Amino acid sequence: MHQIITRKFYMTLASIALAFMILFATAPAHAGSKQLDNIRAAIKAKGGKWVADVTSVSELTLEEKKVRAGLDMEEELSASNNTLDPLTNDLTTVAPATLDWRNEGGINYVSPVKNQGSCGSCWAFATTAALESQVMIFQKGVLIDLSEQILVSCSGAGSCAGGSSATASNFIRDVGLPLESCFGYVGTDNSCDNACVNWPTSTYGIVGWHRASSTTTTVNDIKNSLYLYGPVVATMYVYNDFYSYRTGVYSYTTGAYVGAHAIMVVGYDDINQCFLVKNSWGTGWGEAGYFKIAYSEVTGTSRFGYSTMVYEGHEEPVIIDPVLPDAEITSPAQGSTLSGITAIGVSTPTGSSISKVDLFIDGALFSSDSVTPFSFSWDTNKINNGAHTLKAVAYDLSSGNSGESYPVSVNVANPDPDTTPPTAAILSPAEGSTLSKLVKIKVSATDNLGLSRIEVYYNDSKLIGSSSITGTSVATVISWNTSKVAKGPATLSAIAYDAAGNQAPSKSLNVTLK
Structure with a gap:
């Protein structure tokens, strides 16, 4: 790739060392910059409205890039377990000219950008993000972090070799996902046995899902779905230039096809004629992990939104026993934002012979109390900021039976620890x-x-x-x-x-x- 021209002249050892340092320090940058220059030239020639740059994924090998686009399009289009018929009404006359679920009425309903890494799990990240948004809409913006690894390891919808967001949506509807703390993402197939115990008993799910269109998806189909239901899962074809996207309104410019990709659409902008989209390649790519894509790509080379899945609302964590629980967490309230030391109160039925109450935080035993009224003191400074789930288990002295409370989702938001010395x-x-x-x-x-x-x-x-x-x-x-x-x-x-x-x-x- 690089040629060294040898000349007949005497050089000192220092000169030789310097020559080799310059050669090997500049060679890789030249290769990357040539590809980037070609993309930039093509954008200019075609009148594109986006900026190409070196990103966290632009310098990957072709095989590494293919892993980031891990959607099984054949499986995607064959899955048909929809709940409702696609939307047919045109709402563009009443929908606003712009919509962004990251700031809808001053509230953010979108979880932070994540990174799928070297695993073809875009289908799991897109569907998990859409479920998180449904929960956040239901909880009025309270942040929640759900487990993508459950989809990769337990759902049968795919693996790190690729998968189907439609099949994953069926799993989310029928089984649901627990919190990220139950089964943290590792970027490998892993074993479902490594998930937390009894995770299916406390999952978040959706009422159902449907495709935005029963025929060819249009711009209005996607816009109407966003306006009526919230962020949606969409698919697209990815080409080599997309990996160098930094900012602007993307439209295909140059480069070979790499693979099919799943993402989540969070809004649209009629003024700039584009959709606003959350990716799963980390914040070192695009606009801190997001991108804008032209409406024209719906019918263009990228086939954006060719399959668009609409989630029909959120279901609270499922409790296997339908009988009213023997314990109830009375404080904090569902959806509370907590900081510092928080008191947790638990009530039990009047006249019952409850001998002990255990408090679980994110599925792990936190503490036990054997004295009524049952209460706990939780120092939230000792846990990561973000979404957490509280659950109480009461034990009846006379019968030996136990019963669970309904889970309570809270958001911990402590200030950063003080590390500045006086x-x-x-x-x-x-x-x-x-x-x-x-x-x-x-x-x-x-x-x-x-x-x-x-x-x-x-x-x-x-x-x-x-x-x-x-x-x-x-x-x-x-x-x-x-x-x-x-x-x-x-x-x-x-x-x-x-x-x-x-x-x-x-x-x-x-x-x-x-």
Whole structure:
């Protein structure tokens, strides 16, 4: 690929080394930039309205790119377990000119962009994202994170070698998906045995699904579905130029066909004549993981939306036992946003002989209480921000039976932990001072959030005194009787502590004790 032209002249060893460093440092960039230059030239020649650039997937090999487009189109189009007939009414006269479910009425109904990695699981990510949006619409924007790995490992809809979003939609309707914490995504086929125990007893699902059209999907079919139901699952053909998309309104420009791909459409824009789409290639591609695609690609080379699946509403987690539970989580409320230390209350039937209540968080036992009223204290700082599920199990002393509460979904939103240390300084005495008898040492401290105390030392390790302090900027005085210490040269220093436990020393001060 690269040629080295040999000339007859003498070179120093340093010159030879430098020549090889330049050659091998610049060669790969040249190969990538040539492909990028060709795409950019084609965009300009065809009057395209998008920008090509180096992205997190543009430099992959062809085989690696094919993995990112893992939709089985034949299986996709043959799956027909729809619930309702496709939409036939044209709502474009009443639908707004723009729609974006990431900001509908000031509320976001779309979960964050994820990354399928080197696994042909786009079909699982697109359908899981659509279910997450249905749940978030039902819960008025409360974030939820559901398990794509369940679809890859347990559904039979596909694997890392590819799959069908239509078959996955049937599974979501009939069985549902648990939280991501039940079976975290690993980017391999994995075994369903590695999912959390009894995961089918607490899943989120859909009422049903249907295709946006029974014939050829049109722009209006997709728009109407978005307007009436929320984000939809769509398919498209992916070509090599798509991997270099950075921003703008994509339309096919150049390059060979790579594969079929599943994505989720989150909105549309009549002004710019495009759909707004969430991909599953991480935030290092496109517009932080999203892309815009021209309406013309519905009938164009990309065949965008050739198969478009519409979800018909969300079903709450299924409880296998239809009988009213023996316990009820009374606080926090369904859909609450929590931070800090939260009290969890559990009520049991009046007159029952409940001996113990266990509290489960995301399917794992958190704590037990054997004293009524049953309550728990949960420090949410010790768990990741995001969606979590609470469930209580009550045990009856007389019968030995147990019963579960209905799950309660909450969103934990704690501020980022304070890792910024405070600052400390000795204001007086001055550097080089001679000290005797009773000395007043004036010190100051600052912190971004809140201070807790300050300590003053001499000769690095001998404590003179300390003072409890509050606020973000404090000056205080600590008295020191120097008559009780050895005379001669000494150093003074201070250490400030903040409320989060961070600490920082002051600059040492040289003094003479007399």
